[in-house]
Amino acid sequence: MSGNSFGKLFTVTTFGESHGPALGCIVDGCPPGIELSEADLQADLDRRKPGTSRHTTQRREPDEVRILSGVFEGKTTGTAIGLLIENTDQRSKDYSNIAETFRPAHADYVYSHKYGFRDYRGGGRSSARETAMRVAAGAIAKKVLAAKGIEVRGYLSQLGPIAIDPARFDWDQVNANPFFSPDAEAAEQMAEYMDALRKEGNSIGARISVEATGVPVGLGEPIFDRLDADLAHALMSINAVKGVEIGDGFAVVNQKGTEHRDEMTPDGFMSNHAGGILGGISTGQAISAHIALKPTSSLRLPGRSINASGEAIEVVTKGRHDPCVGIRATPIAEAMMAIVLLDHLLRDRAQNADVSTDLPVLADVDQGK
Amino acid sequence: MSGNSFGKLFTVTTFGESHGPALGCIVDGCPPGIELSEADLQADLDRRKPGTSRHTTQRREPDEVRILSGVFEGKTTGTAIGLLIENTDQRSKDYSNIAETFRPAHADYVYSHKYGFRDYRGGGRSSARETAMRVAAGAIAKKVLAAKGIEVRGYLSQLGPIAIDPARFDWDQVNANPFFSPDAEAAEQMAEYMDALRKEGNSIGARISVEATGVPVGLGEPIFDRLDADLAHALMSINAVKGVEIGDGFAVVNQKGTEHRDEMTPDGFMSNHAGGILGGISTGQAISAHIALKPTSSLRLPGRSINASGEAIEVVTKGRHDPCVGIRATPIAEAMMAIVLLDHLLRDRAQNADVSTDLPVLADVDQGK
C-alpha cells in the first residue's frame, strides 16, 4: 500500500481530509469474538476531540463514530471492520485565503510539490484531524489487549518548560485535567502557562509518555521489525512528533554499562532502563516510550513565507487552532502503542504458538514512577 | 515477511548468526544499469569492521563480501542482488559457558522465551554482527542515491560526557579518527576517555548523527509511511539504539512556535529546525537525524542475573567486546538512512512520476553546522 496503512496483521487503513465529507478507517485482522460497540470507541474519541477545554481549538466536532461492518450481534466477526465519522463543522471559507500560500512549518509546500497541487481546506490530508481514526482503531486494539491482561496508558510528561514531578505522579489525575497530566499541581501551572501563551498568540511543544503493562515476554520480530522499531515508526508517524525514546532514551548517551543494565534476580528485574525491550523483544516489564511534539505551526504572529509564485509574503494564521498540539496527543500515542502491541502479539503467536518452555518468568520489581 | 526484511520497494532481507558459517543478504528492487562492484561495498564494510583501532573489539573479521547475483558485466541488472560474507573468526568456545545463562541487558532471556531456546554462540542472531549486511546493502543504496545527487553522511556527535563542539565541526575529520568524530580535539579526549574506560572494565553510550543532502522535495508517504516515521523505524532497529530524533528532536518540547518554525523567503529556508521534513515529506533541505546508543552490555564487571533454572548467578563477560557500540555505528546509521531514502525515492516516483509543476523550489540557506 502507499502509506495509509499501518500494521502487518492487525492492519489499520485510514482516509479522510479535515474538511471533506467524512473520515474513515478499515481495521483488518481483528480476532473474532471480541465484544465491541461504538461506545467502546467513543470513550477514547471523546478524550481526543477538540473543544473540551479552553486550551484546545474551539472547533466543534462531535466525532461520532459508526461501525459499518465486522461486528455482528455485538461481537467482532473476524472480517474487516469499517468505521466512519462524518465531518460536521466544516468552515471552508476560513481557509480559502491560503490556497496559494505556503504556511511556514506546515505541509503546504511539500504536498504541493509532491502531488502537483493540494486540498488546501484546513490542511486537507495533512491535518491532525486524521488522528481521530487512529484513536478509534486504537480503541479496538485496546479492547483486544485488555482481554489478554495488557493495558496501555499515556500521560503528558512535559508542556514547554513545565515538567511533571515524579514525586506527585498519580495515574488518577491523568483524565482529571485537560492536559492528561498525572501531576495535579503541574496541571495548574500548565493552565496558567497556556492562558498567557494564547494571549501572546504563540504555541509550545510538549512531551508525552506512554506505557504498557501486562505485556508478555517475547513480542517483537528481529531484525527489522523489533518491537521498539515498530513503536518508533508508529509514534513518529503522529503529526508533529520529532523524537521517540524507549526507556531511558537519550539519557543512555552518558550512561555507563553498569548503570544502564537492568540486573535480574530471582525476585525480578531490579530496574527498567531498557523500557521493557531487549534485542527488540519485550521482556515482560512495563514497556515505556516517550515522544516530543513540536509547537503548533498555525500562529497569529506573522511569519515570513512565499506564495506559489515564489513571492515573499507574510503569513498570519487565523482560525481555531490548538496552541499546543501535544495536549490532545495522549490518546493518539496510546492508540498507536496499542496497535503495535496487538500486531506483534498476533505476529508472535503466528510463528511461536507451539513454543512451550518452563523457563523462569521474571516479575518487574516495582520501581515506583 | 517475519521481520528480517526492510523496505517496501528497495528491500533488504538478511540472515546470519554471529558464529554461524556466514552472513547473507538479498537486495531486491535495485534499479538496473548502476555500476556496482564488491569494492563499492567493501569501503563501508571496512569502516564498520572490528579491530581497526584499540577502541573496538579485537575480533578479526575481514568481512569480505561477495556479490553472487544481480550484477552482470559490472552493472546491476534489476534482479535480486545476493550478498555473502563468510564468518572466519568463530571461537565458539568463548561462549559455551553462557548456554544456560541470561546475561543482563542482553537478548538471551527474551530469545529463549520467544523461541523456546536460542543459538547461544556469541549472541546468535541478536549479535550486532548482523549489521555488517546492513552496511553492505546501504552501500548499494548510497551508490544509487549518488547518481541522483544525494549524499548521506554520519558522524559521532557525543561519546558519554564528551560532545563535539560545533565550532570545530569538520567533515574531513570524520574518517580521520577511530570515532567518526568531526571534531579532532574531541576525538583526542574520547581516546583518553576510552583508555580509562577499558581499564575500568566498563562501557559507555554514544550519540550518532546522520544527514542527507541533495534530497528532492516530496519524499515520504503520508499517513503512516512518512519519511520521518520510516527513518525512526530504520534507525531504532539498529542494535542498542534507544532514541531517535529528527531535526531538533526533543528540544522542541520547550520551543515556541515562533522559534521552531522554519521561515521561507525567496532566498530559501531561513533555518532547519524540522530536520528537512514537514508533514512527513522531505522539504529539499538537509535531512538530519540523531540516535542514542546504549552502553555495551557485555562487561567484565560482575552483574546479577539468573540462569535458565531461575537461580541467582553472577555474570562476568569475558571475550572481545566493544566498550562503546556507538563507535562503529556511524556507517550503520548511514546505511539505514540511505536505504530509507532510496526506498522512498522509488515509492514517490511510482505514484508521482507524471507530476510536473512550476512551483518555486527553495534552497537551504546555509546555517553552518
Add this chain to the structure above:
Amino acid sequence: MSGNSFGKLFTVTTFGESHGPALGCIVDGCPPGIELSEADLQADLDRRKPGTSRHTTQRREPDEVRILSGVFEGKTTGTAIGLLIENTDQRSKDYSNIAETFRPAHADYVYSHKYGFRDYRGGGRSSARETAMRVAAGAIAKKVLAAKGIEVRGYLSQLGPIAIDPARFDWDQVNANPFFSPDAEAAEQMAEYMDALRKEGNSIGARISVEATGVPVGLGEPIFDRLDADLAHALMSINAVKGVEIGDGFAVVNQKGTEHRDEMTPDGFMSNHAGGILGGISTGQAISAHIALKPTSSLRLPGRSINASGEAIEVVTKGRHDPCVGIRATPIAEAMMAIVLLDHLLRDRAQNADVSTDLPVLADVDQGK
C-alpha cells in the same frame, strides 16, 4: 494486512457485509491529478448491479457510490480515496432460517469453523456483494490506465454448454445484451437456456474472458510477482472462480513447442499463444486471461447437508439469487485486471523509470479474435 487488501502500490482495501449498513473501500496509491467523479465509477457499478434483466437476482440495490476523500476540485489528490455504498435492500428475515444451517457449497461451514461463528445474513462477508467495491476501485484504475492508452475489456465466452462463436465476435455486442456476450446469436440461445434453467430451479457455470490492449512492454516483477501470477491471484480471488488461464491456458498441455511459440518478425509478433506475457512480463501484445466460474450454490432444489449440531438436514434456498453468477462477473474480472495492471505499471516505473533503450518494439500482428 489480513486479507482484505489487494495491490502493492495501487492498493484496494474493502469492507462490508451483504446485509450490514454499508460497503466501503479505500483506494491507496492513486496517482494525483486524474479527473474523477462518482459518475466514472457508477457506469461500471451499473453494469454489475443486480436486477437489470430477468436473468439475474431481482434484489434491488441501486449501488450508489459516494467518494468521501482523495478527490478535490474534480481531481485525485494522491491521498487515500474513500468510497461508500449504503446497503438499501436488506431483507434480513429471508436469511434467519439459515443461522444454524450449513448450506452446501457455501462458505457457511468454513466461516463458522474459522471464526467460531458467522454473520449469517445473506452470506455476510462471503457474499458476492463485496465485489461491488472491486468494481468501483477497478473503475478508478481503468481511468488512470486510459490516460496511458491502456484499455481493459471483458466478455462472457461461455455459459454452460453455449460457447460464443469467434466468427461472430463483435465487441459492440458485449454491452448490448444481459450476458456480456460478444456474439449476439449466442446471447439469444443463452436467454432461452437461462429461462429453462430458472424453471428447473438449477444453476450453471460460465467462462469469462478479459483482455487488455495498449499495455507497454515490461510490466511484471520476477520471480513471484510476475504479471501472470498476480493476475491469477486477482482473478481467482473473485467469488466462484475455480480456474484461471493466461493466453492458451490448458490447451498448452498438448501443444508442441513449434506450435506454441509466438514467432517474431520485424512486422511484429506472428501469434499470441502466450497471452501477452513471457517470463511473467508483458510483451506489448494484448494481455488475455480466462476464468471459470462455478454454478451458483443457492438452489431451490433440495440438497443434503448438516446443521451446526451435526444433524442431517435438507437445504432448500429460497430468496433472490443469480442462477448464473458468471453473468454479472464480466465487470468484476475487468476491474481486477485493471487493478493488477495499474499496480504493475507503478511498480515498474518505481524501479525502471530511468531505463531508456533504442530496442525495437514489436506491434501485435492482428490475428482477429
Add this chain to the structure above:
Amino acid sequence: MSGNSFGKLFTVTTFGESHGPALGCIVDGCPPGIELSEADLQADLDRRKPGTSRHTTQRREPDEVRILSGVFEGKTTGTAIGLLIENTDQRSKDYSNIAETFRPAHADYVYSHKYGFRDYRGGGRSSARETAMRVAAGAIAKKVLAAKGIEVRGYLSQLGPIAIDPARFDWDQVNANPFFSPDAEAAEQMAEYMDALRKEGNSIGARISVEATGVPVGLGEPIFDRLDADLAHALMSINAVKGVEIGDGFAVVNQKGTEHRDEMTPDGFMSNHAGGILGGISTGQAISAHIALKPTSSLRLPGRSINASGEAIEVVTKGRHDPCVGIRATPIAEAMMAIVLLDHLLRDRAQNADVSTDLPVLADVDQGK
C-alpha cells in the same frame, strides 16, 4: 519487496542466475524447534535436479544445498534460514551467441526492454534454474506441515496427448518413473513419446496435479488472500505455467449447481468438486490443484525472430534443454503448495488462535482418485 519474495508470514526470498556463481534463498518466519538438516532439503532437490534420466536436460548440477543460518543443534531457531547452492556446471560459452538475439517465447525480449539490458547467460534470472530454491524452501515447509499431519504430494497427470488413467492411479508409482506419473503404463507411453520428440527436436506441454491432505478446516483469508487465490498466485509464478485450476477447474463452466455442489452428511462430504476450498477457505477435505505447463521454448527447430537491432533472424537453440519442462515440475508445484499452506496456517492462527468451537468436523468421504 520487488518480486523476489513470496509468502506473508512464511516468507521465501530468492536470488540467483542460472550461470552466476550461486543460487540462494532466505526463509523467514519458520517456526522454531523443528528438526531440520540439509538431507531434508536434498531429497526434494534430487527429485527436481536435471540429468537423472534421458528425458531431461543432460546438464549436471549436483544442486547441493547448504544451510547457513537459522538452524542450531539440528533444530530451527525461529530466525532467518539462509540457503545456498553453488553453481558448478556453468558453460557460458554455449550462450554467448544469444547476447543480441531475442529467442522466441523466451523472456529475452521483455527483460531487455524492462531493464535496458539482460544477463544473457542461460536465461539469467528468467531461467527455471531458480526453481531449485523454491524446492529447497518448500521442503522446509513440508517438514513443518508434516508435524501438523499435513502432506503435500504431486504427480504428472498428462504429458502432451498422454493422460494418466485414473483406474491405474497408484501413488507408489509416482517416484518410480522419470515422469512422476502415478500410472506405470502411461509412463511407458510417455517414454516412447519423449524419445520420438527428442529425435524430432521438438518439445511438449504437460499437466501437473498437486494435492494436500490433513489440512484443517479454516485456512485462507478472505477477501483477496483466499487460499485458492494464493495457490493460483504461487502456482502461476512457476516458469512456463499458463493455467491453474482448483478442484474441477474449467469443467465447472458446464456443470449445473446440483452436479457441482459437494453435499454434506453426518458421514462427511459426499464429493469434492470444490477441491477442498469454499469461499476461499479450506474445508478439511483434500486440497487439489492442477497446472498447465507450456512446451519448452528452446528448440533446435529453427524459428523466426528478431535481434536487438530489429533485423529478422532465424533462431536455433542448441545446448542442453528439457524437451518437456513439465517433467521436472512436480516437486516445484508441491513446494509452492506447501509454502502457501504453511503461510496460511500461520496467518490463521495469528488471528484465530483463541477460537474454540464444538461444531461438527466432517471427514472427506473417500472418492478414490
